[in-house]
Amino acid sequence: MPKDWSEQEVELAIADYFHMLKEELNGKPYNKSFHRKALIKLLNNRTESSIEFKHQNISAALASFGLPFIRGYKPRWNYQKAMLDKKISEFLQSNFKEFEHSFELFAESVPEMVKSKISFDIMLVTPPKFEEVSDPRATYTRRPVKINYLQREQQNQELGNRGESLVIQYEKWKLNELGLYSLSEKVELVSVYDDGAGFDILSRNPNGTDKYIEVKTTKLAKETPIFFSSNEYQFSKENQNKYHLYRVFDFSKSPKFFTVKGDFDSFCRKEPVQFKGWF
Structure with missing residues (x-):
């Protein structure tokens, strides 16, 4: 059975995630596979799938904090809550100014509608499963950023x-x-x-x-x-x-x-x- 992620590993994954998030929020291209391969060298025998799962955990934590997350990393709510929330809070306390503009851009920007013909028959999709709709955790978590x-x-x-x-x-x-x-x-x-x-x-x-x-x-x-x-x-x-x-x-x-x-x-x-x- 794989060991729980250490604090250092979690910190490295969070830093890597926020690097990608900033690029995405500012409309800049980035390569997720490249990031995973670079990050895996710094971790303790982790697989690429475990890194992706951890990034999905980070998405869930950010969503619960009222913060934007990477679209390609679907939020997964079952994670080491105490450690991950704590480490994300610490990261934001030290780096919030670097990301504040990107968060504001996310909240305020409005993309143009695609000019080509709309295909409604392929736009309607299946809703998320009920247990995936929102974070099922009942405990209070202090949000690291005042603005939702x-x-x-x-x-x-x-x-x-x-x-x-x-x-x-x-x-x-x-x-x-x-x-x-x-x-x-x-x-x-x-x-x-x-x-x-x-x-x-x-x-x-x-x-x-x-x-x-x-x-x-x-x-x-x-x-x-x-x-x-x-x-x-x-x-x-x-x-x-x-x-x-x-x-x-x-x-x-x-x-x-x-x-x-x-x-x-x-x-x-x-x-x-x-x-x-x-x-």
């Missing part, structure tokens, strides 16, 4: 508008493909005139009944955590038979999305991240 950059990205209005536009086009396309042109014309963006509705888009099912759609958009992978308000949560509980979440992801590369139906409790785990105090 994942939440800030999701609150980027222009990015959100483009994600909603994509979903509206998809809903109309789907109804038109069924020959339901009159229903297609009824698909509308509700949030533009009622920001407190609890959902973004009013669409229609093929039988003409209402379909409430909430859209969450990210430039990262489909496992990226989502952020939702108490109003959205309560609306989903009250309208779970009509409520749909559309998760648009990989928006900066080749946009895709998955859909889930029901209330938030039925398709993801929720974590309280903000409270209100009364006096």
Whole structure:
């Protein structure tokens, strides 16, 4: 059985990961295989697959901290929590200024939509398994960075508008493909005139009944955590038979999305991240 990673090995893996992350956030090319082969020489008899797994663990830790992660390293939540969180916190305390601009760029940049014809039939993908939707750890972890950059990205209005536009086009396309042109014309963006509705888009099912759609958009992978308000949560509980979440992801590369139906409790785990105090 392979030994647990030592502190020095974890530090080396974190430094290598952040080197790649900075390149990715700034739109610069890098070679993951080259990085793995260079890193493996510094470690204690580790395989390339174990290095990749560790990088996926780092992605999970960063996501739980509200920080962007490398798209190609899908978050894996089962990791040496205490050590990895501690070492990432220490790294950021010493190097945050070097990465602050890259984090800001991630949260604020909005990529252009691809000009070529959209192929909706290949954009819809399978949602993550329930246990992969969010970090199942129940213990509190102090975040090393005050700003939640994942939440800030999701609150980027222009990015959100483009994600909603994509979903509206998809809903109309789907109804038109069924020959339901009159229903297609009824698909509308509700949030533009009622920001407190609890959902973004009013669409229609093929039988003409209402379909409430909430859209969450990210430039990262489909496992990226989502952020939702108490109003959205309560609306989903009250309208779970009509409520749909559309998760648009990989928006900066080749946009895709998955859909889930029901209330938030039925398709993801929720974590309280903000409270209100009364006096």
